[in-house]
Every structure is written in structure tokens, then in C-alpha cells.
Amino acid sequence: GNSVTQMEGPVTLSEEAFLTINCTYTATGYPSLFWYVQYPGEGLQLLLKATKADDKGSNKGFEATYRKETTSFHLEKGSVQVSDSAVYFCALSAYSGAGSYQLTFGKGTKLSVIP
Amino acid sequence: EAQVTQNPRYLITVTGKKLTVTCSQNMNHEYMSWYRQDPGLGLRQIYYSMNVEVTDKGDVPEGYKVSRKEKRNFPLILESPSPNQTSLYFCASSLRGDGYEQYFGPGTRLTVT
Numbered sequence: 001g002n003s004v005t006q007m008e009g010p011v012t013l014s015e016e017a018f019l020t021i022n023c024t025y026t027a028t029g030y031p032s033l034f035w036y037v038q039y040p041g042e043g044l045q046l047l048l049k050a051t052k053a054d055d056k057g058s059n060k061g062f063e064a065t066y067r068k069e070t071t072s073f074h075l076e077k078g079s080v081q082v083s084d085s086a087v088y089f090c091a092l093s094a095y096s097g098a099g100s101y102q103l104t105f106g107k108g109t110k111l112s113v114i115p
Numbered sequence: 116e117a118q119v120t121q122n123p124r125y126l127i128t129v130t131g132k133k134l135t136v137t138c139s140q141n142m143n144h145e146y147m148s149w150y151r152q153d154p155g156l157g158l159r160q161i162y163y164s165m166n167v168e169v170t171d172k173g174d175v176p177e178g179y180k181v182s183r184k185e186k187r188n189f190p191l192i193l194e195s196p197s198p199n200q201t202s203l204y205f206c207a208s209s210l211r212g213d214g215y216e217q218y219f220g221p222g223t224r225l226t227v228t
Contacts (some may be wrong), residue, residue, distance in 0.1 A: 049214070049216065102163065103160055105150075107155065
């Protein structure tokens with residue numbers, strides 16, 4: 001089956017530090033890849049996505065590149081802010097047969113940014 | 116306002132007492148799904164629906180039922196809840212199944228005693 005593996009947390013960084021959260025996946029075919037963010041007490045919201053190999057998704061200073069050769073979709077940000085403190089989920093959408101698409105999420109990485 | 120709504124937001128119940136968590140979206144989305152979120156396990160898909168009258172099992176469907184009689188509604192039914200179904204549940208919808216953003220509801224925190 002499909003799977004997503006992302007780095008264990010929690011991750012604690014100082015403000016303006018560089019962020020990398022690793023994500024690798026296993027899937028048949030050509031999945032779409034996503035990063036979602038969950039702020040405390042809220043549902044998930046899309047941060048960025050990429051739908052084919054070598055695509056780069058970007059939003060709010062965050063970036064991730066779809067690397068098919070390494071089956072990876074690592075999240076990066078050059079300078080984090082306190083407001084970036086949240087849980088980040090890597091996810092994929094893959095064809096599961098009979099016209100259906102199934103979503104698979106990683107376990108999430110909690111990021112805390114301290115002033 | 117485009118949104119996914121869930122009710123109730125909080126529910127405490129006892130083992131074996133049937134319950135339904137409702138989910139509704141106003142974006143005319145074809146794809147809807149249910150997830151449960153547990154510490155250390157992340158989000159796991161319970162059931163999903165590509166369109167009206169089409170539903171499929173996700174990764175953890177045991178103990179749950181769903182129906183999709185209308186495009187906007189996708190209720191989650193627990194016929195005989197057990198304590199291991201205590202969790203935070205999210206409903207989500209997207210325009211279609213592949214490559215589209217999922218819009219999440221606010222979550223339903225369920226406790227089964």
C-alpha cells in the first residue's frame with residue numbers, strides 16, 4: 001500500500017532559523033504530493049502542493065520540490081517565525097483503482113519556534 | 116462562505132450507543148472523506164467518496180459506516196462505538212479526488228467510555 005514517512009518531531013528552532021522537514025513516500029503510479037499545516041485547535045489547511053515530478057510548490061515562504069528519483073518532498077523555509085509554530089503533515093493522493101483516489105498522510109511533525 | 120461543517124464538535128458517549136457525526140460542504144465538491152487523528156499516528160483515512168452513491172474504504176474502516184445520498188452530505192456512523200474509537204475526527208472535501216486541495220472541517224472530538 002501507499003505510505004508517507006516524515007521526520008519525527010518535535011522540532012524546536014529559534015526565530016529566523018532555517019527549517020527542513022523531511023518527507024519520503026511509497027506509492028504506485030504518479031501520486032500528487034501535499035504539505036498541510038495544523039494550527040492549535042484547528043483543522044488542517046493546505047500549505048503547498050505539487051502534482052508531477054520536478055514541480056516546486058511554494059507558499060508563505062515555504063517550498064518543497066517533488067523528487068521522483070528519491071521519492072521525496074522535503075519542506076523548507078529560509079527564516080521561520082514564531083507564527084509558523086504548528087504541526088506539519090506530508091500527504092499523497094494516489095490512484096486506488098476503479099476511478100478512485102485515496103489520500104495517505106504522514107504522522108505529522110510538530111514545530112515550535114521560539115523568539 | 117465556503118466551508119465544511121461538522122456536528123457535533125464534542126461528544127461523550129458510552130460503549131454500544133449508536134451515534135452519527137454529520138458533515139456538510141457548500142462548495143459542490145465531488146470528493147469527501149473522513150479521517151481520525153490520534154497522537155503518534157497522524158491522520159488516517161476511514162472512508163472516502165468520489166461522488167454520490169460511491170464510497171470506498173480507507174485505511175481504518177472497521178467499526179464505521181458512511182453514506183453519500185446527497186453531494187453535500189457525508190455522515191459518519193458508529194453503529195456500536197467502542198473505547199478504541201475515542202479520537203479526533205475530521206471531515207474533508209475537495210473538488211475531485213486527484214491533486215486537489217482538501218478542505219477540512221473543524222473536527223469532532225469523540226470520547227467513548
